[in-house]
Amino acid sequence: MEEFLLFAAVGFAAQLVDGTLGMAFGVIASTLLLGMGTPPAVASASVHAAKVFTGTASAVSHLAHGNIRPRLFWPLAVGGVIGGMPGGLLLTSIDGDLIKPWVLGGLAVMGVVILVRATREVRLRKVPMGGAAPLGVVGGFLDALGGGGWGPTVTTTLVSAGEAPRQAVGSGNAAEAVVAIAVSTTFITALLTGHWQDVTDLKQYAASVAGLIAGGVLAAPLAAFFTRILPVRRFAWLIGLLILILAGLQLYALLRG
DSSP states (O other), X not given: OHHHHHHHHHHHHHHHHHHHHSOOHHHHHHHHHHHTTOOHHHHHHHHHHHHHHHHHHHXXXXXXXTOOOHHHHHHXXXXXXXXXXXXXXXXXXXXXXHHHHHHHHHHHHHHHHHHHXXXXXXXXXXXXXXXXXXXXXXXXXXXXXXSOOHIIIIIHHHHHHTOOHHHHHHHHHHHHHHHHHHXXXXXXXXXXXXXXXXXXXXXXXXHHHHHHHHHHXXXXXXXXXXXXXXXXHHHHHHHHHHHHHHHHHHHHHHHHO
């Protein structure tokens, strides 16, 4: 029960930030799971299983608040599926101890990306469909590989390119739900076919995943509302620093161990 409540609190806070800024649920949850000794592939699978539910709740909430632009959502979703599925297969094919430092390093880089993007002022303009699909491919691949690459890659790029922040966040979050379903299906398929061999008993992570789902679903409607009223750049700085601190501490512990 304690583990469930802990992850419920983490899921609520992470989804509150993710639904507002379009990033951080996967990064925070993945970093925490990795810090607890969870293998990277299992961490990514757990986070994506949770994001199927939290992402769907977020998508519905953003749709209700008019934060989704369909001509941006569809190419992002299709591109994300195309990139996410091979990313999941690659992660299940690599020894967890070998990939873990690279995953943590990638999360730290994403923290830097958020900080850099948060300092820029851009003129608002609509991102064309032709540019959104390749961005979705890259975002989906990195998201499957690290468990939290979608938001820092997709949302920050859209905002930097001039897309209205609330539409970048809303459309990106809605597309991420589709990507989470595709990546989760990939992990399940890899497990059932025997392709995923570097895996421990998944039942021991049930409480943490359930907690992430419960907390995230509760926070999703509130986050969609906050998207319109919160100072996004200030919160982007805070979450960028948080990601750097979390990933940095884990990298330090890994190098010392």
